[in-house]
Amino acid sequence: MADEKEMDMLNKLEKLKELRSRTLQFEKVKNRLRQEVEITESEENFLCEYRQEMELLLQEKMAHVEELRLIHADINMMETTIKQAEEERNRALESAKKMYEEYRPLKEDVDSIRSNIGLSKLPDIHEDDDKLKPEFFEKSNLDWQSEPSEPPLPQSLAVAAAAAQQIQVPRAKTTDRQAFRQQPPPMKACLSCHQQIHRNAPICPLCKAKSRSRNPKKPKRKLDE
Structure with missing residues (x-):
C-alpha cells in the first residue's frame, strides 16, 4: 500500500511539473499571439494612412503631369506662331525690296528731269524716314530654326499624361496652366x-x-x- 501511495504521489508530481511547463508555454504563446494581433492592427492602421498619402501624392502628380502637358502644347503653338510671323515678315521684306528697286530708277529719272529744268533734286527717301535707309533693304530673310527637340517623356509620365487628359478638371476662365499655378x-x-x-x-x-x-x-x- 505504501508503495502504491508513493507511486501515486510521484505521478501527481510529474503531472504538476508537466502542467506548470505547459501552462508557462500556454501563457507565452498567448502573450505572443496578443502581441502579433496588436502589431497586425497597428500595421493595418498605418497601411490605411499610407494609402491615403499615396492617393494625395498621385493627385499631385496628375496635376503636375497635366501642367507639363499644357506647357508642351503652348511650346508647339508658340513655335507655329513664330514660324508664321517670320514667313509674313519675309514676304513683306521681299515686297519692300522690289518696291525699292522700282523706286531708285524712278527717282533718278525724276531728278534728271528736274535738273534739266533747273530744279533741285528730291531728297532721298531715308531723309524723310530714318527707317528707310539703304541698309534696311539689304537684310536677309529669316528662316525659323526650331529649338532642339526635347527628349520624349518617360513611359511612366506618358501614361500618366494620357490618364490626366481623361480626368475631368474644372475649367476656370483663366488658362489651365495659370489655374494650376494659382492653386x-x-x-x-x-x-x-x-x-x-x-x-x-x-x-x-x-x-x-x-x-x-x-x-x-x-x-x-x-x-x-
Missing part, C-alpha cells in the same frame, strides 16, 4: 524635421515621423441626462 497644394510644416509636407499627410515622407494636426478635433461633450 498650390496645401502644405504644413512637419513638427519633427520642420520641412514642408502635404497638409493631410499622416506621416512625413522625409523623416517618417507621424504627423499630428495642430488643431485636433475636440471630443464632443455628452448631453447631460
Whole structure:
C-alpha cells in the first residue's frame, strides 16, 4: 500500500511539473499571439494612412503631369506662331525690296528731269524716314530654326499624361496652366524635421515621423441626462 501511495504521489508530481511547463508555454504563446494581433492592427492602421498619402501624392502628380502637358502644347503653338510671323515678315521684306528697286530708277529719272529744268533734286527717301535707309533693304530673310527637340517623356509620365487628359478638371476662365499655378497644394510644416509636407499627410515622407494636426478635433461633450 505504501508503495502504491508513493507511486501515486510521484505521478501527481510529474503531472504538476508537466502542467506548470505547459501552462508557462500556454501563457507565452498567448502573450505572443496578443502581441502579433496588436502589431497586425497597428500595421493595418498605418497601411490605411499610407494609402491615403499615396492617393494625395498621385493627385499631385496628375496635376503636375497635366501642367507639363499644357506647357508642351503652348511650346508647339508658340513655335507655329513664330514660324508664321517670320514667313509674313519675309514676304513683306521681299515686297519692300522690289518696291525699292522700282523706286531708285524712278527717282533718278525724276531728278534728271528736274535738273534739266533747273530744279533741285528730291531728297532721298531715308531723309524723310530714318527707317528707310539703304541698309534696311539689304537684310536677309529669316528662316525659323526650331529649338532642339526635347527628349520624349518617360513611359511612366506618358501614361500618366494620357490618364490626366481623361480626368475631368474644372475649367476656370483663366488658362489651365495659370489655374494650376494659382492653386498650390496645401502644405504644413512637419513638427519633427520642420520641412514642408502635404497638409493631410499622416506621416512625413522625409523623416517618417507621424504627423499630428495642430488643431485636433475636440471630443464632443455628452448631453447631460
